[in-house]
Amino acid sequence: MLRQFSGAVLLTTRPAGKPFAGYWEFPGGKIETSETAEQALARELQEEISICAEEFHFAWTVTHRYPHADVALHFYWVSQWQGIPRPLEGQQLMWITCEQAWPYPILPATVPLLEQIRNYRA
Numbered sequence: 001m002l003r004q005f006s007g008a009v010l011l012t013t014r015p016a017g018k019p020f021a022g023y024w025e026f027p028g029g030k031i032e033t034s035e036t037a038e039q040a041l042a043r044e045l046q047e048e049i050s051i052c053a054e055e056f057h058f059a060w061t062v063t064h065r066y067p068h069a070d071v072a073l074h075f076y077w078v079s080q081w082q083g084i085p086r087p088l089e090g091q092q093l094m095w096i097t098c099e100q101a102w103p104y105p106i107l108p109a110t111v112p113l114l115e116q117i118r119n120y121r122a
Contacts, residue, residue: 001026001113002051002078002085008095009117011103011110012049015089019068024094025107026075027085037074045078050088055080060116064109075113 002010011024027048031040042053056078063072087093094103098118106114 001028001075001117002045002081004095006097008097010049010085011094011096012087013092014107015091019066020105020107023105023107024103025110026073026113028073031074038076041074041076041078045081048087048089048091049085049093051081051083051085053078053081059120060113062109062112062116064112066108071109073109073113075116 010027012027014020014023014025016022027045028041029044029048031037032043035043037058038056041056045051045053056076058074059077060075061072062075063070085093096103102111102114
């Protein structure tokens with residue numbers, strides 16, 4: 001997850017045509033065969049929001065069961081990147097601080113991550 005120096009984090013909406021289209025989530029996505037979680041993070045950030053992640057570190061893994069799939073979300077703090085985040089898949093972007101209300105609707109698997117962030121102390 002992208003995190004500004006101020007502590008704000010970036011959320012995006014899921015693109016049209018995907019399950020839960022329009023729901024808010026953190027950018028990132030599926031790990032491809034023979035790809036590490038770190039490689040997937042870098043690739044997905046480039047494909048979804050046109051940035052090149054330079055500095056990131058692992059924080060948590062959250063699992064969630066959807067009707068169509070079981071997912072494991074590997075959460076990384078991304079503190080340095082090249083480029084300005086911009087939507088490449090027609091999604092919306094929003095920077096949000098821990099004190100702000102969550103956007104609606106939010107992807108169910110994202111809720112535990114937001115709760116972790118609210119309780120996180122750097």
